[in-house]
Amino acid sequence: MRVKKWLVNRTNPEYVDYISRIAGVSPAFAQVLINRGIKTPESLHAFLNPVVDKLSDSFELPHIKIAMDRIKEAKKNGERVLIHGDYDADGVTATAIMVEGLKKIGIDVHYFIPNRVEHGYGFGSAGVEKAKEIGAKLIITVDCGITSFDAVSAAKSLGIDVVITDHHEPAKKAIGNGQEAIGEYELPDALAIINPKLLNSSLVTHHLSLLSGAGVAFKFITALFENNIDDVYDLFDLAAIGTAADVVPVIGDNRIILKEGIKLIRSGQRPGIRALKDASGIRADFFKTSLLYYILIPRINAPGRMSDANNVVRLLTTKLDAEAEELAMWLQDMNCKRQEIEESVYKEALKMLEKTEVAGAIVLASEGWHHGVVGIVASRIAEQYYRPTFILSIENGIAKGSARSIPPFDIHYALTCCRDILKRFGGHKQAAGLSLLSDDIEKFSSVISEIVINNLSEDDFVPVLNIDASVDMSDISIELIDEISRLEPFGYGNEEPLFGAKGLEVIQPRIVGNNHLKMHLRQNGRRIDSIGFDFGELLDTVESHSLIDAVFLPIINEWDGGRYLQLNLKAIRPSV
Template identity: 35%
Template sequence: MKMKRWVTAKPNLETVRSLARSCGFTPLAAAALCARGIDTPEAARAFLETDPAKLHDPMLLPDMAKARDTIRRAIEQGKKIAVFGDYDVDGVTSTCVMTRVLRSLGADVRHYIPDRLSEGYGLSMGAMDRLAQDGIGLIVTVDSGVSAFEEIARARELGMEVVVTDHHECREELPDANAVVNPKRADSTYPFAELAGVGVAFKLACALAGDGQQRAVLEQYADLVALGTVADVMLLVGENRIIVAAGLRRMAETQNVGLSMLLHESGQQGKRLTASTISFILAPRINAAGRLGHADMAAELFLTDDPRRAQTLAMALCEQNKQRQATENQILEQALQKLRLEYDPLEDQVIVLAGEDWHHGVIGIVSSRICDRYACPTVLIALEDGIGKGSGRSVKGFNLYEALCDSAPLLERFGGHELAAGLTIREENIQQFHENMEAWAREHVNPQELMPILHIDCPIAPEFISTEATRGLDVLEPFGMGNPQPVFSMCDLLVEEITPISSDRHVRLTLSKDGQTYTAMLFGTGQGGCGFAQGNYVDAAFCLEINEYRGRCSVQLVIRDIQLSTCEVMADQKILNLYNRFMSDGALTAREARVLLPERRDLVAVWRHILSRSEDGWLSVPDGALSRRVSWESRREINIGKLLVCLDVFSESRLLSYHFREGQLNIVLKHIEGKADISKSVVLKTLQSMSKDCNTMQGSVI
């Protein structure tokens, strides 16, 4: 696990108690709200509002009247209408909501979603020509179009009208469309600018339905609108909170045949549905279709009213998601192999990897996983016929878009923002591109500022953890951007057990404190990524969830970060002080020297552990973890100083090299012929002399 910097809020206890009493919240729910500055009953009620009556008038959006009138006129005139969408979840749900609304109004309507692999994002000249040839008289864009100046001009040239609905950032200059509905317009006075693309489409649907129909339209389409809003990681505050809360209620009894079948095939029908259900179960299945070039399949699922067809499509989406996962894991494995050969954790500040036959619809996910794992900006490039299509992900503090701007002469095209971007590059420019990115990082970025930050709502004691307190947090749902699931912390928990699960992709921990024992889940980190071992004391940051198993409910800690406790760190530091004094040619007493002096069995235990855990001659572990892991595995007392002495002995013998960076110990094995004789080690002989130990370890061989 990459170390995180904890930023812990400290809500005033009396304010917490007052809010809990006034609003009937549990102490944990009140503490989470106060930690976020929501510390009065009035502020809490406003923040937690989910009443559809509080939705804003859609006619307040810029150009909404023009959009409504243009569409109504096209329907009256019998024009063919095309809803032009996008291949992600927001784009697909936007497309389906708008298509269903227009159908209900009697329109002659079809939808068009560009193929991710052959057409790319947004409107294109080819698509405009095809739609004109098909006799389309009006194009309504959803989740796209605000930057498609040339393409919209082409559509108008060909005699088509265009209504743009979008939510992306836009310039002051707008495309020459009949209407551009976007809450991000510079001249917009709409009270809430954070609608998703499907949120803007929903607002247009309300305008088309007429005055006083907003609640009825929400009731009909809230499930799809919520699906797109959560999947697009929009702020779940204000109108989005109202929409998503209504959508989750509607989803539980959805009348959309396709969505019902998707819930069934993904094993969620009848279960409690939350924003996490959308983010981690439904959205990946819908996105898989777009990533693999079959977004039309997802759109058809939500547009069909045939249960048999819906079941077939839902099964296909689930199967495509499995295919996407397999492709993703294959690329990840290949990328990690390249990483171990090409990435120098001591010097490199940016990861740039390229590979043949990598699916460019999937590399963005893999790039994100590597970026998260190493807390390092990452660009993965899929090569085909000398051209690379890349996808990059970054961390807070490293502006990926600005870095790409600096390398613009090497790129065919690029776009994106601070944390995510896409690019096209010729194969021969990749090496220079990597060097340019490294140079930009050295000039503009302080590596210390790239450490991920974890915001913690408040520390808690064992007596505050109960099923009642955990259920009380439900009042804060739905969780998401702008309203994350509360994170709590507890110090000095004893690690009683570490159990790898799902082929060591995750671990289940048994933790205890003050006579209370907890089950904790650490997702995305195998046992080899843990910076601690059984018997250690740790500080944990976690969310609280109810685990239901065979009719029994219990509280489960879902770990967001876990670190060695202060007592463990201080014990390490005490030993490190001895080690540093020894390495600086300082004097040690015999007793101090014996603390650092490894026996032959210690050296063997360390060496065997490194050999068995290294991949392609490289092992990277949290810097306080290796001594603890070897100690637990070998049942020997190997403190951190003894471990470093072992590494120094192996380094002297040219068996390996090692270094520390950003909380990680990195070991690189070296290839030597035959066996290495460590009995001549200067480090060992010096420590033996200091300890006045008669056992000279002559003839020790690794």
């Protein structure tokens, strides 16, 4: 377990008391709200009451009116439209949103999801050929296309219009010496480009720039229905899955999308999601946000990693229970295969890493590594070693792979600085995909490590455990837990709050279940049960009546018909 810096957020006590009074909440919860930038009665009400009426106006997206006019023209002329998606959970849900939304107005709509191995990432020649094959006059990309210059040109040469909807970073114009022209982008020659990253600064405050690919698709369809949410409400569940899967900040529109979508997922209104819940062993009458992240999304992602993701769109859009059940079991099987292959590649990568001298970045490459799992392996290694990590699979002299970063480092910008070495790249600040000649791997490793070293300090390589508030045991109550529940849904940018306490006396530490550390913690006579999942290795560091500091999330543990307070431990250390 990697040692982390503990960082407690602190605010002027008088200001905490002020927020506590105007919000009618405890000081501990007031500090949590302040940490999330909620410092006024207006922002407080908006955050704690994320309702659909507060969604941003979809017509603030760039080029949206051009796209709407083109859709109306397609409907009038009876044109066939091809939706070009992507193979991950964000891409397939965005595709399903577009397909269902356009069908609502009677468009003859088809879709194409590229195969990860056969076609590679993004909008390319295969999508153009598919449009030509079916006689489509309009291609709408979702979750891809912002850097697809050649594909857009090829489509135009065939008389096919292209509307790009994407949320990835556009390519910035180079101005020489590795520098970039700030605010100026190289963009494909498409009819319309709907990407919130192109918004000017006055609109960024609406959080549109934080949308996922599915979020952009959802806003596109809401614009098609003149922002009438009732007409598109049944698409919230698909948008929520894409929003959660792409790890975008759960604030603004994303928070509303996730909240409303989880309601629909819980209700089981969509046959495909209902069948997937059942195949995953989730009770029909029970659903919480964590199950979306850890159970449903990995299964929705699995086919795109291991096989072909077109059937995932079928699952998400089918109206037939029998078809939904068959496809859900297929997703379950795909996920099991993905887990086996991922673990194999992960172990091989760790062995290779043991023989590698790590400078700024971790760059590992091998022939035979499955393209579908390199991103997950990169995430695991980046988290374990806390270094920007690149995992590449070599085939026929080409290395393709995924990159995952650490919070202080913008990996997309770093790849932009390496563009002369790369054949292709794209993504976000924290995650990206790339390809290069296998002969250039050593050079790339050297250059990217130098960029990391030049842009980060030694402190940046130590992970930080952010603690929302320092509390005493007397502050922990069922009322505080009820207040915390008002922050849901949780996710990136709105994580479950963590609290820290010092000088806690350990009572009866022991191992329970599968290597979990269980004990009571006591302070000033107040004693609360606690559990640290997978903390068994720390049993030797604590003993009865010793004093520790702890970071935890207070929860309600329901067991044997009762409800009692419990601390879900996230970190512990001996008290100084």
